[in-house]
Amino acid sequence: MSEHEGTFCLVVHSHLPWLAHHGSWPVGEEWLYQAWAHSYLPVMDLLRRFADEGRRDVLTLGVTPVLAAQLDDPYCLRAFHEWLGHWQLRARQASSLWGHDPLLRELGATEYQRSTKAIEEFETRWRHGFSPILRSFVDNGTVELLGGPLAHPFQPLLDERVRSFALRGGLDDTALRIGRRPEGIWAPECGYEPGMEHGYAAAGVRRFMVDGPSLRGDTSAARTVGSSDVVCFGRDLEVTYRVWSPKAGYPGHAAYRDFHTWDHRVGLKPSRVTGKTVEPADKAPYDPALAADTLGLHVKDFVDTVVTRLRALRARHGRESLVVAAYDTELFGHWWHEGPAWLEGVLRALPEAGVRVTTLRGALEAGHLGAPVDLPASSWGSGKDWRVWDGEQVADMVQANRELQARLLAGRSAGTARDAVRDQAVREAMLALSSDWAFMVTKDSAADYARRRARVHTERFDTLDSLAREGRTERAAELAAEFRAQDDPFGQLDARGLEQD
Template sequence: MTKSLPRSNDKQGFLSIILHAHLPYVRHPEHDSFFEENWLFEAMTECYLPLIGVLDRLHSDNVDYRLTLSLSPTLMTMLRDELLQTRYLKYLHSRLELAEKEIIRTRKQPEYQKLARLYRRFFLNALNTYQEQYQGDLLAAFKKHQATGKLELITTAATHGFLPLLNVSETAVRNQVNTGIATFKANFGHAPSGFWLPECGYYPGLETVLADAGIEYFFVDTHGVTGASQQPWNGVYAPIDCGNGVAAFARDPESSQQVWSAKEGYPGDFNYREYYSDIGFELDADYIAPYILDRKTRINTGIKYHRVTGDNGAKEIYNPRKALAKAYEHAQDFIDKRQHQIDRLGATMDRPPPIIIAPYDAELFGHWWFEGTHWLECVLRLASENSHGVQLAGCGDYLKQQPSPQVATPAASTWGDQGYSSYWINEANDWIYPLLHKAEQEMEKLARDVRGLALTPLQTRALNQAARSVLLAQASDWPFILKSGTTIDYANKRVTDHLARFNYLHDSIRKNRINERYLTALEIMDNIFPDIDFRDYNPPSAGVSPKPGRFNVR
């Protein structure tokens, strides 16, 4: 639904907040429980469910907000996976049980017991929202708010593949983009108008792939527009047309710094909850054993009793009331600074009115920054008030109602460290890419060689599973983890496992010796993209099909 933007004399400028929600595909039915699945459960509890709560309250209060949310295909798939839904309920119940135990344990520590009771209410609210209000379907919640026209939903590449480094093969890039859009359409019934480039990774020519996929706009980092082929008339405060009708919006550095900066950003305030202080690491091992990994490996439980305080000395106890008051204060500061920014821009920009692009990882809000969802709600409420000269806007609506943008080609760029690709290709992870490129080439050749042949259902299944394995191996999360040095062993294993699965399937198909039992096991483990078609690796324009008998498939 397109919402009308105000006339330029009603408001002085626009603010577009974009949240990008993404997690790698982490699902392990071969194990009873798996540590990395907690990444999803923690994000659901601390970010996605609280965000839905924000949207529900705004809707109930008839607040005229605008917000854009990018949902990655891997996240969408996990949120609707029955196994993960069942495991999430078990996770929530275990957290409730731990909160109850904490209320008893802290009975002689009233300040701590207050927090234990807060966590019990928090987990109970999550359970009620998840199970009773939305019957375990969080995508239905987002779809409900999208229908109001106030929430704009977009998506990203299939497995969040880092497109500039996959561009050795245009087919690889196209399949990441097209499979991502197809997954969005399968879940929401329509194609998105916008597209989040993984890690905001852009290279000249990518706009052609996006245009062919029906995308109207995407996002780049600041220098993607400031370094464009033509000097931008309005800096990063208006989109540019890439020359084919696809618009590029650039991140505003000022609004980003206020939230992201480790030194100046709001989340570092001493009053906010300390993410790294968790009872999973602090309490007696025997007591906490039922709530950690395999009863012995300490992990986050989500129950945290301390505030940031500072770099030195013991952390002081967390005070939720002070933290929420600080979040409102920071929201007011954020809006005030956007107003001052728009006032400055108004002196140099008449048409179009400036639009400030503020993109963030969704998981920052609530998960890393516990009070972040409250801050976001306050920002959306404040910006909707007539007393402010800041008007919230979606990029799709902005494009429909503003003059044609300046034509220019953005510069190659990402929002990663140093602004280019160094975080995704370096001494820690550069070994991945020759293997990825080889698998992609072999997948394309395989699809080309079987083109025109009568394939059995088993062969088709194997070819589709091989295509899934390629996409899963291409996820940008694995080189990112290898560089950041967190769960290195897991990232290594994910890359090598998916490539090994592809190689096995490739050889089995070539030799026409497909083990159906093993294929079924792979389909159960990697059950993403149910409508994938391996033929997309050799589209009709790719060339002439081979003569019958050239390939050993019966």
């Protein structure tokens, strides 16, 4: 290795459940369009600027198949375009309503400028969806792409045959969109049970992410798992939690724009955090200059944290070491307004501080591979175990999913012709098995919506399955077409693939 302080990998995981045609506000399509406007657009713009500068291996980008499906979907593209136009109108109205306060008047003008730029960006670069944009960054080496299973299921709770089908289907979906299969995946929720590496190897997966405690805190190098050649990377929590943790992190600073406080007349956020115990009505107006000053301090603090960590690891291990920080992409812009600017600042400042910035693949090429490891059952959720997705609060959902999988597998047929009804039934089952629903229930985040979504997809599967068993093919075809008009991710999904497992 050449002389560096060490190596830093930023991994960002882009995921939302299937939201199209399933409600709007407060949970539903609005969630998708806010994340699209405030995270996906600015992060892709950042990557484009790095690509234009000739920067390669900037970061490792996870994109789940179910999110990619929405960002390519014609209905979602049209609806998001309309959403951007409404954002522009709301910003114009805000400029009038907020005219009494100089800071808010300026914020309204800035919102109008941002919405106008977003419309221009969308109309010129996103007309054909997300995949052409993503493919360009993969082809020119700006990012390393991580894929994943079809609808982001919690894999340890799946029957191995369903798990294999979902993973192969997800990798195939990504290959269809960008022209190549990812070598790495973001395992949904970093969920792992011993032995899963063999399924990964069979599917062509060479590397995946786990949380730091799975490696007992020693995340200074990647490691092969068990007797396989599949490599895991651990998230360094000492560094990662500097930004975002269950209790603290930069986004909660008083100077930053407050995510939770709205002016409901215009659907915009006018306030800064001000203080954790300050009521929304008493929060101070957002001040971009104050936020920018704070952002500069937080960029420096993070770079100092990474350098200090790398030096400590070098002293402990006697070699250059690795730090992997991993976050949801939606943190940058959607949850944390200043996040994209912080991201750019850090990615520019770290190389200047002597840190090698690269991808997971690049870290292996730089020699950061340690001894094999046997991983425990784990996740990146509360307790670092499975309690979020397999706990008491969601025991009924876990049982329902187990029974759904049994019916799914029992319904397999030996037919050779592709069956549109069976394809849609399997598609509904995949959506029902999304990890998001249990997460939202356990965390009491739109729990009613989550339970309803899991139930709706399960009921649709059962309806199609029952009609097919009864030989009512005409009615089954009618309903399958009706359901497909709402839920049509993974158009290439072929239910016959379950026969391979």
